[in-house]
Amino acid sequence: MSTEPSAYHRRVAEEKRAAILKAATGLFLASGYDGTSLAKIAEVAGVSKATLFKQFPTKGALFDAIVTESWQVEDSGGPEPSVEDLKTGLTTIGHRYVELLTRPGMTALFRIVIAELPRFPELGEAQFSQGKMPYFESVSRYLAAAHSAGSAKVDAPDLAATQFLGMISNFVFWPTLLLPDWAPGQSAIEQAVDEAVRTMSARYGI
Template structure:
């Protein structure tokens, strides 16, 4: 979830950005290991190798730092599921590629660890989740964009592309995300991953194609 600094950024700006990235990564590691409640800004500063004052210069509170991580988690999720609709390719092949992108992300151990922390904390503090949704509400995931394009091309009949995108991804997450998050089950073996992806795509196309 790191970002690349622009090569033409002034040295001071590059140093500031590097410190911010170090703080965010340190917070991710601390929240993942200890949870939100047991993590202090002192711990984050020590792990990042910066002063506590530097941490507060970038983030006025632990809540603000956590909110930034939630945004990065969401952006990581949507960035990894991205495929431009191609009208000359079969729908099934494109949807399989999209859902394999989703599956690979959901099976990433770091993503799952951070998602556990984020979900646990937003259950205790729903306003944090609401704030994140409000900040990102205007943005669409790659799956939704792909479905809109396919519907505009007349290949899918979708009364509500946003609903359909949640429905499609839910077919995958019911096997490859929620059992791992809520019950600590291991990630799916490759053969089961393939079964989940292919059956989700085929069910979706049977309904909407």
């Protein structure tokens, strides 16, 4: 007899996990990390404490999961960034980065980390090591691959990745932490990505 969970049970488990993550994010933002208990998260999520503890034995593990999922790049079904054409590849990456930064909850997640950082520095570590860093490394690997393919000359891919992502996030994302009404239009965002790509192409393109 198979011990593997059925498709139904897997779907139910995924739904409960999603409800827990949503409830936790909302409570962390409203009451702070320290002011939110796992018992309250279970109550708001509509699950038993046993169910929550089974998936997330500690509050730290739950926060780690929130960070990891927030930075997860979904497969849009579109083409992979081209390493043969630097401008086209960076354009693809740039627009996907915008989609990531403008996801509902991304600004709220950073606000939680910033507010709680003095008492819980491990939250900043989680945000950096499990969220931002893996994404940054994927862009650095792309630039290294473009260098190997001969479409770019990038001797320091980490530095180049920092430059590219910074040009986009400094316009699209970081102002939202201080300016709640910051919401540039689609044309302004597209221009920001295009200018970042042009700058990178001028500096590193062959």
